[in-house]
Amino acid sequence: MSEATPVSPLTFRREADGCFRLALSGDWLDRAHLPSIEIVAAELAKGGTATALAFDTTGLGRWNSGLIVFILRCADLCQSQRIEFRVETLPTSLGRLIALSQAVPERADAAITLEQPQFLQKVGESAQGVWSGGMGIASFLGENILTLGRMARGQAQFRGQDVLLAMQECGPQALGIVALINFLIGLIMAFVGATGLARFGAGVYVADLVAIASVREMGCIMTGIILCGRTGAAFAAQLGTMKVSQEIEAFQTFGISPIDFLVLPRILAMVAMMPLLCLFADLIAILGGFLVAASMLHIDPGLYMHRTLDAVSLTTFLLGICKGTFFGVVVALTGCLRGMQCGTNAAAVGQATTSAVVTGITTIVAADGVFAVLCNALKI
Amino acid sequence: MDSAAPNIRIEIRDLTMSYGSFVVMRDINARVKRGEVFIIMGGSGCGKSTLLREMIGLKEPTRGDIYYDGSPFWASPPEDRQKRLRSFGVLFQSGALWSSMTLAENVGLPLGEYTELPESDIAEIARLKLALVGLKGFEDYYPSQISGGMNKRAGLARALALDPDILFFDEPSAGLDPISSRNLDRLILELRDSLGATFVVVTHELASIFTIGDHAIFLDAGTRSVRAQGHPRELLLRSTDPVVREFLTRGDSVSQPVVPPPVI
Numbered sequence: 001m002s003e004a005t006p007v008s009p010l011t012f013r014r015e016a017d018g019c020f021r022l023a024l025s026g027d028w029l030d031r032a033h034l035p036s037i038e039i040v041a042a043e044l045a046k047g048g049t050a051t052a053l054a055f056d057t058t059g060l061g062r063w064n065s066g067l068i069v070f071i072l073r074c075a076d077l078c079q080s081q082r083i084e085f086r087v088e089t090l091p092t093s094l095g096r097l098i099a100l101s102q103a104v105p106e107r108a109d110a111a112i113t114l115e116q117p118q119f120l121q122k123v124g125e126s127a128q129g130v131w132s133g134g135m136g137i138a139s140f141l142g143e144n145i146l147t148l149g150r151m152a153r154g155q156a157q158f159r160g161q162d163v164l165l166a167m168q169e170c171g172p173q174a175l176g177i178v179a180l181i182n183f184l185i186g187l188i189m190a191f192v193g194a195t196g197l198a199r200f201g202a203g204v205y206v207a208d209l210v211a212i213a214s215v216r217e218m219g220c221i222m223t224g225i226i227l228c229g230r231t232g233a234a235f236a237a238q239l240g241t242m243k244v245s246q247e248i249e250a251f252q253t254f255g256i257s258p259i260d261f262l263v264l265p266r267i268l269a270m271v272a273m274m275p276l277l278c279l280f281a282d283l284i285a286i287l288g289g290f291l292v293a294a295s296m297l298h299i300d301p302g303l304y305m306h307r308t309l310d311a312v313s314l315t316t317f318l319l320g321i322c323k324g325t326f327f328g329v330v331v332a333l334t335g336c337l338r339g340m341q342c343g344t345n346a347a348a349v350g351q352a353t354t355s356a357v358v359t360g361i362t363t364i365v366a367a368d369g370v371f372a373v374l375c376n377a378l379k380i
Numbered sequence: 381m382d383s384a385a386p387n388i389r390i391e392i393r394d395l396t397m398s399y400g401s402f403v404v405m406r407d408i409n410a411r412v413k414r415g416e417v418f419i420i421m422g423g424s425g426c427g428k429s430t431l432l433r434e435m436i437g438l439k440e441p442t443r444g445d446i447y448y449d450g451s452p453f454w455a456s457p458p459e460d461r462q463k464r465l466r467s468f469g470v471l472f473q474s475g476a477l478w479s480s481m482t483l484a485e486n487v488g489l490p491l492g493e494y495t496e497l498p499e500s501d502i503a504e505i506a507r508l509k510l511a512l513v514g515l516k517g518f519e520d521y522y523p524s525q526i527s528g529g530m531n532k533r534a535g536l537a538r539a540l541a542l543d544p545d546i547l548f549f550d551e552p553s554a555g556l557d558p559i560s561s562r563n564l565d566r567l568i569l570e571l572r573d574s575l576g577a578t579f580v581v582v583t584h585e586l587a588s589i590f591t592i593g594d595h596a597i598f599l600d601a602g603t604r605s606v607r608a609q610g611h612p613r614e615l616l617l618r619s620t621d622p623v624v625r626e627f628l629t630r631g632d633s634v635s636q637p638v639v640p641p642p643v644i
Contacts, residue, residue, distance in 0.1 A: 246474060249476065251478075
């Protein structure tokens, strides 16, 4: 047994004047378990009423916080049983620590008291939360519209180099992941389409399926979702960190609008890059489908290309690009909104990032649904 | 505005801030004279920083207003407030430099926004401001490449960029070693004497309070209002309020005043 594995022995002695003396001996370094206070309580209950609890520490070796906790429990026990607790019988250092732990002045006004809210209060608070969240989004959108107005008049305060930097971040740097995902989507659509269409001897229409699905829907929505997870999250984290380090307040104290300086360049970058990324995504997805069709489904490559060109009308193409650009604006706005709403601690940055991605993806999918209904109504 | 007090630069009148029933500060009244170093002091959680945020336009008070040269700040239209902000310089607790820009760009950005100066002149002025705070040669460093004390000084250089009339400091000595802290105090005094600007400093560093303070208000965390005001040394020597005395003597002794450090 190593010397760090101690025993925490207790012996009890009842003295003539009704004082109950607790002898502590050996090392009190055990981190596995402390002597149960019930033993003391049981001993106290045995053999008549005790008037005081005192300690004998002559045999006490080394000790840690465990002993303090044990003594504090003894003190509580004494208080509940109205027995005198003789703290002076403890070694000075131990006595001081006990006194310190009990005498921490708690300033009622320096901390906000947490009350357990009632059900109705919870409902009310959530409703207020939803309302203020909605107002926050509305005012953020409003400020962005004002900023766009200022930009149109050439009065917006932002640096061109920030736009270029954001363009690099959300454009060229996203090419790899956009290519990979859309290539795979193209492959999958070709495979899935071929299984169904071949049964009707219409395998060649895989080209139409891949082309229309990617140009009209999958290209823009997948690119939107990828950028939401990649760039939207980055925007939220960047602005959130700036909020934590008071950089955003520093803009405000100079009378420079953070929306102008930080949000506008990011929106402009997204608007500039998204159509290009969508076009790229469409081409890559079609390439994916083409490879599957040519190599595994044995469709004539020339025919495949011909059918693809035939299937995609200018309207379909423009619809995809417009939707993609809209999704880009959504990604930039949700990322920046959550970043600007970020609290002032490190955990808040994480929450802002998560919230940016969740809000962004939800909005993209919901907006795509609205687009689908509108296109159906307009017969596009 | 009292026409009898033309040298009053800032006047805080009945400033109250509350969130629902939670009162952060109540009926704060104070006057700051032109060219003095005004100290806002008090223990943690007494509303010092909130008061500063209201003074620099980051938080709107529930009631009351702050008058700069006699004109109300919060009651004026947003455009006037924006204009007023340009005559302020603010040094945040952490420096709050824009991390994606070099020190020279940090100092130059406000100049670029609000002046018609060509870039070469802006760079020149940025170099000058950085030299003023002892950061000559660090123009092309990013905030992450320099120490905390240097960040703070660079923040001061940025605060000085637009030649402000009023400089606000939020806990200037926080996180600085005693020597850097004393140097910053000296710099504040030098700037006060050479620029003639007015300074508002939030701090609870006693050494700073006695060294640089011309006038101080003590915010009380209990009553959430001004408990005492006056010259810090006068407060130390004359105040009979035990709470103020305890704060100014670091609680070492309620009856025996500590000897204030000599004026530099």
